[in-house]
Amino acid sequence: MMENLYKEEFCNIYKEHVTREGGDRLLSWLSTTDFFTAPASTKFHCACEFGLVMHSLNVYKVLRGKYFEEGDSEESFALCALLHDVCKAQFYKISTRNVKNEETGAWEKKPYYSVEDAFPYGHGEKSVFLIERFVRLKPSEAMAVRWHMGGFDESVKGGSFAISTAFDKYPLAVKLHLSDLEATYLMEHGTSEARKH
Secondary structure (H helix, E strand, O other): HHHHHHHHHHHHHHHHHOOOOOHHHHHHHHOOOOOOOOOOOOOEEEEEHHHHHHHHHHHHHHHHHHHOOOOOOOHHHHHHHHHOOOHHHOOOOEEEEEEEEOOOOOEEEEEEEEOOOOOOOOHHHHHHHHHHHHOOOOOHHHHHOOOOOOOHOOOHOOOHHHHHHHHHHHHHHHHHHHHHHHHHHHOOOOOOOOHHH
């Protein structure tokens, strides 16, 4: 089963590198959510079952493979990449809508993902909040997770310049953002169920 493969790979990387106090409890909590089966988006990248864990692994692979330098922390890379989108656990629900079948002309019910945000705290902010319920993040890790959306972040669109300071002071934040972009727009191109129809 695909879920088991993605979950196993995620857990192996996590357990190998995350040794910080509370890390085991965070991993246990993840298993009580839909993190390992949820999509990563409603219709864009990895909008499919297991999409969130697939995306998390892809971001880790880009971050670790391209941007790890002497002096960088394996634990920081694993925490940030694997958990940057933890805010998306318990975030999507499956709904249905009527779609006309072009061949038969009949209307058919088709499933789709919609957002049901029970805790609207922001995107990167919410991931930091959820991680810190279990594990104390270093400032560089918190900044990386908080600003991983780069210019797509709502506060940046609203005119905030804080991201510039964060990117200037914390190279990990820049590295995570670039890894997220590459995973989303290059590696995961064509991974949305919604865009195949």
